[in-house]
Amino acid sequence: MTADELDPLPGAWRSLGRSLRMGWRSSPAMIVTAFCTEVLSAVPDAMFAWGLTAFATAVIAHSGTQIAAGCGLLAAMAAGNWLLETVSSRVNQRFADRAAVVVESHIAELQAGVATIEHHERPAQLDRISVLRDHASALSDLYRHLFTLIGVLLRAAITLGLLASVNPLLVLLGLFPLPTLLVSGRRAAAEKRVEEAGARHGRLARHLFLLATSATAGKELRVARTGPLVRRLRHRAWEQGHRPLARARWVSTAWQAGAQALFAAAFIAALAYTAAHAANRTAAVLLVLAAGSRLSGYIGQTMTQLHFFRTIWLDCSRKLAWLEDYAAKHRAEAEWSAPERLAEGIRLDAVTFAYPGTDRPVLDGIDLLLPAGAVVAVVGENGAGKSSLVKLLCGLYPPTSGRITLDGQDLARTDPVSWRRRVTGTFQDFFAFEFRLRTSVGIGDLPRADDPEAVGTALERAGADDIARALPDGAETRLGAGWPQGVDLSHGQWQRVALARGFMREQPLLTVLDEPTSAVDAETEHALFDRYAVLARSGTRSGTGGVTLLVSHRFSTVRAADLILVLNGARVTEFGTHDQLIALGGHYAQLYGIQAEAYRTGLR
Numbered sequence: 164m165t166a167d168e169l170d171p172l173p174g175a176w177r178s179l180g181r182s183l184r185m186g187w188r189s190s191p192a193m194i195v196t197a198f199c200t201e202v203l204s205a206v207p208d209a210m211f212a213w214g215l216t217a218f219a220t221a222v223i224a225h226s227g228t229q230i231a232a233g234c235g236l237l238a239a240m241a242a243g244n245w246l247l248e249t250v251s252s253r254v255n256q257r258f259a260d261r262a263a264v265v266v267e268s269h270i271a272e273l274q275a276g277v278a279t280i281e282h283h284e285r286p287a288q289l290d291r292i293s294v295l296r297d298h299a300s301a302l303s304d305l306y307r308h309l310f311t312l313i314g315v316l317l318r319a320a321i322t323l324g325l326l327a328s329v330n331p332l333l334v335l336l337g338l339f340p341l342p343t344l345l346v347s348g349r350r351a352a353a354e355k356r357v358e359e360a361g362a363r364h365g366r367l368a369r370h371l372f373l374l375a376t377s378a379t380a381g382k383e384l385r386v387a388r389t390g391p392l393v394r395r396l397r398h399r400a401w402e403q404g405h406r407p408l409a410r411a412r413w414v415s416t417a418w419q420a421g422a423q424a425l426f427a428a429a430f431i432a433a434l435a436y437t438a439a440h441a442a443n444r445t446a447a448v449l450l451v452l453a454a455g456s457r458l459s460g461y462i463g464q465t466m467t468q469l470h471f472f473r474t475i476w477l478d479c480s481r482k483l484a485w486l487e488d489y490a491a492k493h494r495a496e497a498e499w500s501a502p503e504r505l506a507e508g509i510r511l512d513a514v515t516f517a518y519p520g521t522d523r524p525v526l527d528g529i530d531l532l533l534p535a536g537a538v539v540a541v542v543g544e545n546g547a548g549k550s551s552l553v554k555l556l557c558g559l560y561p562p563t564s565g566r567i568t569l570d571g572q573d574l575a576r577t578d579p580v581s582w583r584r585r586v587t588g589t590f591q592d593f594f595a596f597e598f599r600l601r602t603s604v605g606i607g608d609l610p611r612a613d614d615p616e617a618v619g620t621a622l623e624r625a626g627a628d629d630i631a632r633a634l635p636d637g638a639e640t641r642l643g644a645g646w647p648q649g650v651d652l653s654h655g656q657w658q659r660v661a662l663a664r665g666f667m668r669e670q671p672l673l674t675v676l677d678e679p680t681s682a683v684d685a686e687t688e689h690a691l692f693d694r695y696a697v698l699a700r701s702g703t704r705s706g707t708g709g710v711t712l713l714v715s716h717r718f719s720t721v722r723a724a725d726l727i728l729v730l731n732g733a734r735v736t737e738f739g740t741h742d743q744l745i746a747l748g749g750h751y752a753q754l755y756g757i758q759a760e761a762y763r764t765g766l767r
Contacts, residue, residue, distance in 0.1 A: 170485065175477055178484035182476075186306050189265045193258040194306055197251055201310040202317060204247035207240040209321035212453035214240050220446045255307035263303035270299055270483065273490045280559045281519055290362035295482040297365075301475045302483065308476060312468040319461040325454045329437060329447045336455065339429040340462040343422035346415075347466045355478050357411045364404030371397035419466070426462065430455050499572055501581040505535040505672055505708035507570045509556065514565035516548075516555060524563070525551045527733040533726075535570075535708030540721035542714075542751065543730035549714045550591065552730070553677050556712065557586055569672070587668040588675030591714075593661035595652075597643030600631060603660055604638075607667030617667060625663035630656050670707045677714045692720050718755045727751065 172178070187194060218233030274292070281288070319337070326333040374380050375393045384390050434451055441447030514529040525548040533539050541549050554560050555567060558579050567574040574582065587607065596603040604621055605612030612618075618638060622628045634640035634650055642660075644651035652660065662679050676692075692713065715721050722741035729737035729744070729751045737749050744751040 172481040173484040173488060175481060178480040179477060181484050182302055182305055182480040186262050189262045190258055193254055197254045197258060198310050200247045200251035201314045204244050204251060205314045205317040207244040209318040211240050212457050213325055215453050216446060216450040219449050223445060259303045259307055263300055266302045267299055273486050277490050279561065291482055293366050294359060294362055295479060298475050298479045302479050305476050308468055315461050315464045315468065319458060322454045322458045325450060329441060329450055333433055336429055336433050339426040342425055343419060343462060343466055346418045346422045347469050354411045354415060357407045361404035361407055364400045368397050368400040371400060498576040500578050501585045502569055502572060505570055508535040509533040509710055510568045512565050514562045514567060516551060516563050524733050529735055531735055533710045537725040538711045540713045540724035540727045541730060542721055542727060547730040548733050549730055550677055553675050553714060556673060557675060558582055585672040587665050587671040589662045589665035589679040591678035593658060595657045597646065600634060600640050600642055601638040603642055604663045607664035621663040621666040624666040625659050627659035627663045630659060672707060672709045674709060674711045718758050
């Protein structure tokens with residue numbers, strides 16, 4: 164199987180069973196209540212045709228007693244059906260609300276539980292997960308619609324029994340809905356294939372919609388006047404995804420119309436046959452007319468339920484089962500927990516890495532040692548593989564070949580959860596958590612998230628304590644202008660909050676700072692890094708042998724590192740201290756000279 168291919172979806176019935184078991188665990192009592200009320204409501208609803216016939220016969224016979232009895236019977240059936248359907252609907256809705264939380268939490272937990280982030284970056288997997296995410300709420304309604312389908316089928320069975328009481332041959336009328344159901348099932352599968360094939364266009368259309376309506380992009384869209392372009396691109400993406408689906412739906416409509424016409428012809432023939440051969444012609448025709456028309460409605464409901472069952476609920480169950488299997492398959496078989504401390508350091512042995520779906524390695528044959536307790540800087544031009552190296556060390560991707568070891572312990576066989584507890588840092592594509600400032604920083608170390616002293620220390624290390632002092636409620640201020648009393652921050656301030664979050668953990672074995680201060684000026688970055696380098700070498704972190712990895716484009720910042728790695732063309736081409744690399748006169752010295760000259764020129 165190539166990198167772009169996916170594992171096939173699990174079997175339909177096995178997947179459905181797994182989804183039903185998950186729903187059952189949400190609330191067994193509600194499920195039993197909903198099932199009983201839905202099934203019981205089918206009886207008065209289906210028997211209404213018989214009651215209506217009895218009432219009409221009494222009216223024709225001018226029998227006051229029978230008319231009164233018929234009215235009471237119809238009223239009782241209507242009231243009973245309304246009461247049972249109301250209870251069933253309320254219970255089903257309450258269960259669906261509860262199940263929605265369970266299903267969405269389960270999907271989020273499955274995605275977050277995968278040790279790597281490959282499934283977030285491979286287009287084929289994203290398409291499949293996108294469809295599952297869009298229809299996740301439908302799984303919470305699975306029991307309700309399953310019970311509705313059972314109720315409709317029971318109504319149809321009772322109706323056929325009423326028709327058989329007129330003439331056993333009328334049971335044959337129950338065969339004519341089969342083409343409708345067959346067409347509905349097959350066309351639903353065809354529509355689902357078309358929908359999944361166009362999922363990437365749907366993702367693009369949603370992305371462009373969010374782009375056009377978000378405050379983040381609002382400034383650039385208005386200044387550059389690119390709003391009309393975004394609208395056109397979104398319309399084009401929507402058309403590319405919707406047109407094939409619309410064609411498939413028109414074909415389905417034509418087939419279903421033909422199948423329905425076949426049933427209509429059979430129903431008319433049944434009426435004609437009854438009118439010609441029934442003994443009590445009036446009552447028989449009335450019963451066939453009432454029961455047959457309701458049977459037509461039941462067929463339509465069954466077709467609708469089967470269509471959605473096939474296109475949404477069954478498909479979502481299969482995708483959920485696939486995600487469960489994927490998460491289980493990619494759950495690392497750990498032999499060890501992360502070490503308590505590093506004595507030698509983190510070693511990369513012949514590490515090569517290419518992103519899934521590509522053949523070009525972004526890291527090629529990397530052999531190096533990140534010494535315990537060292538501050539290591541990584542430099543290189545854009546696309547040299549710096550951030551990819553960070554992802555490998557954090558365990559977000561496994562190497563394509565080679566291995567990474569922690570004092571000789573293979574990272575691939577180390578429990579990822581225990582390793583992540585010993586990793587911290589700040590990434591260049593950091594996320595702005597719009598919580599209270601204290602929470603936004605504190606979640607960098609959940610056990611101490613509510614510790615004001617720990618949060619204050621982290622803010623101070625990141626040079627962000629002035630942000631807290633300037634906010635109206637200090638560390639208790641809600642961040643994000645979109646919330647009541649919320650305060651927005653500049654990009655540089657958000658970055659320093661993210662940096663403080665990375666400084667929450669006291670004893671990490673690996674601290675990664677991937678362009679952590681790109682939004683601040685060079686002098687501030689230099690001061691922050693010097694402060695942290697001193698802390699890393701002589702503070703509490705040095706006792707664990709933790710490695711600090713700094714990625715930066717500013718050579719004035721990295722010169723104080725213990726070791727500098729130069730990445731060029733997916734390989735480590737140079738390594739050593741700043742003085743050693745300058746003396747070498749290679750790529751680092753050339754880049755350092757260019758940047759230094761540009762800085763001096765800027766000062767003149």
